Amino acid sequence: MSKIEIPKNLTEEQIKFWLANTELTREQLIQWYTDFNDFAHKNQKLDKENFVNFFKKLHHKKKDGESFYRLAFDTFDKDESGFIDFHEFVVSFNLLSNGDIKSRLEWVFDVYDQNNDKAIDRKEIQVITKAILKMNKKKLVGDQTDETKIDEIFEKLDDNENDEITKEEFVENCLNNVFLRDLLVPNL
Numbered sequence: 583m584s585k586i587e588i589p590k591n592l593t594e595e596q597i598k599f600w601l602a603n604t605e606l607t608r609e610q611l612i613q614w615y616t617d618f619n620d621f622a623h624k625n626q627k628l629d630k631e632n633f634v635n636f637f638k639k640l641h642h643k644k645k646d647g648e649s650f651y652r653l654a655f656d657t658f659d660k661d662e663s664g665f666i667d668f669h670e671f672v673v674s675f676n677l678l679s680n681g682d683i684k685s686r687l688e689w690v691f692d693v694y695d696q697n698n699d700k701a702i703d704r705k706e707i708q709v710i711t712k713a714i715l716k717m718n719k720k721k722l723v724g725d726q727t728d729e730t731k732i733d734e735i736f737e738k739l740d741d742n743e744n745d746e747i748t749k750e751e752f753v754e755n756c757l758n759n760v761f762l763r764d765l766l767v768p769n770l
C-alpha cells in the first residue's frame with residue numbers, strides 16, 4: 583500500500599483509470615492532482631490565468647514561458663469549456679511527456695492553428711514560434727531578423743506552396759528534419 587494520502591475528491595476508480603491510460607506512477611499522479619488543485623477554482627478547474635500560473639510553477643525554470651502557455655490553453659481545453667479540468671490536463675501532459683513523436687507533433691500543430699481552420703498561416707507561425715523561442719531563451723542566429731527566418735521556415739514547411747501549412751505538411755516535415763523539430767516543438 584502506498585503511504586501517500588489520497589486527496590479527497592480523488593477516487594480510487596479515477597486513479598486506476600489514469601494509471602491504465604498514462605505512464606505516470608501513482609505517486610506522480612497524486613502529486614500532480616494536489617498541485618493542480620492548489621491552483622484550481624472550487625469547481626476543480628483552471629481558467630486561463632490559473633493555468634498559466636500553474637504551468638509557471640510546474641516549469642519554474644522556464645520563467646519566460648507565459649506567452650506560450652497562454653497560446654496552448656485552448657489545445658488543453660479539449661471540450662472548449664473555457665476551463666481545463668484535471669482529466670484534460672493529464673491526457674495532454676502525458677501525451678507531451680510520454681507520447682510518440684507523431685502524436686506530439688499533431689498536438690503541437692493544434693497550438694499553432696490558433697483560429698482552428700486546420701492550417702497554419704504566416705501570422706500563426708510567427709506568434710507561436712516567437713513564444714517558443716522566448717520560452718527557451720533562444721534566438722535564431724544569423725544576419726536576418728527572426729521574422730525573416732521564421733518566414734523562410736514557413737516556406738520550407740509549405741510543400742505545395744499554397745501559403746498555408748496543413749497538419750500533414752507540418753508533421754511530415756518535422757518528422758524528417760531534426761532542426762525544424764527542435765525549433766518548432768516545445769519541450770513541455
Ligand SMILES: [Ca+2]
Pocket residue numbers: 659660661662663664665666667670
Ligand atoms: Ca475543458
Ligand SMILES: [Ca+2]
Pocket residue numbers: 694695696697698699700701702703706
Ligand atoms: Ca489557422
Ligand SMILES: [Ca+2]
Pocket residue numbers: 739740741742743744745746747748751
Ligand atoms: Ca501547403
